[in-house]
Amino acid sequence: MTNSNMDAKARAAAILGGMKKAGIDLIASLPDINCLDLIGALERDGEIIHVPLCREEEGVGICAGARLVGKKPALLMQNAGLLNSCNGIVTTGIQLELPLLLVVYYAGDIGDRGFARVGTATMPVLDALGIRHYLLRDVEAIDWTFKNAWVLAEDSSRPVAVLLTKDVLGTRA
Amino acid sequence: MKRFDCFKSLAAMLGPDDIVVANVGPISREWNALRPSEANLLQVNLGLCAAVGLGIAITLPHRRVVILDGDGNLLLNLASLADMANQGLKNVLHIVLDNETYEGGGGLPSATAGKADLALIAKGAGIENARVVTVLDDFAQAAGDALRSSGHRFIVAKVDKGTVEKLPTLTLDGKEGKYRFARYIERTEGKQILRPRYTHI
Secondary structure: OOOOOOOHHHHHHHHHHHHHHOOOOEEEEOOOHHHHHHHHHHHHOOOOEEEEOOOHHHHHHHHHHHHHOOOOEEEEEEHHHHHHOHHHHHHHHHOOOOOEEEEEEOOOOOOOOOOHHHHHHHHHHHHHHOOOEEEEOOHHHHHHHHHHHHHHHHHHOOEEEEEEOHHHHOOOO | OOHHHHHHHHHHHOOOOOEEEEEOOHHHHHHHHHOOOOOEEEEEOOOOHHHHHHHHHHHOOOOOEEEEEEHHHHHOOOHHHHHHHHOOOOEEEEEEEEOOEEOOOOOEEOHHHOOOOHHHHHHHHOOOEEEEEOOHHHHHHHHHHHHOOOEEEEEEEEOOOOOOOOOOOOOOOHHHHHHHHHHHHHHHHOOOOOOOOOOOO
């Protein structure tokens, strides 16, 4: 793992920076404790529109509406929220063929103590939905991953998922 | 009060630039019959009509967005109301055509046929300007008031079950509706939204 000397706040700033460089200009989010620094950075950012959510699935609708009128949207959530969003992802995101970045905190990752069930379900569910997904562990891969994930989302006219791990977030003790 | 009559009244009040987001089912078919327009985004799927309207309204704060929602549709994602309220929207009229029924789902009653009151729920979520209307004159007055002012207005129109006969068929599928609406926004907002294809060959 590279850049292990970066603290969680610096990593959050790098992740937000990667999304911005990819052109993302609207993020709907629901918090996970591992994403607090990222959401804090988003709150302080003056350029990206931030829409806090009560439920992840409505974020799919918000991102869809924003996309149809010109935004490049991302939905930031935990993988349990991804499971909560499946109907909207299918009946709106995929049915209308909309590019959308799903930025998913990967609870239950290898090495976690807890959430193994939701971790086990995550990639098979994404695969079943036909959503291509990329696991982000290395800080140095942030910019490349978001840039190319958005290119793929646009080119395929589909949602694309980037899975955030504790490794890249720097939240593993 | 008939939904179709509410729509006739509303259609006469809207300008050509007013964006309308309507949920899947007879709401979209009736609205399309009365106000066919590229500024309509129709047949928005289960539970996401308000959320899609919110995404449009945040992105285009200078455009009015009218959301035509159903009771069953909104009940599926009540969380939208809380998040909309907290955005402090200035350009949204959210109308729920409440027939207390899952009309598209076979006609069984929704929760508003029982104790649920969507205007009270909206107020509790933080949308101060929320009201219920049960007769057409009140609907016309409430919609007219909302359209003459900025803000976030929420109207529950209690309407009869059933739709009108001989509605024109909606021939747009979701994708065609997407392209039509996005191209309209590109033209009226003067920006590129949909990515050009095959620019390299």
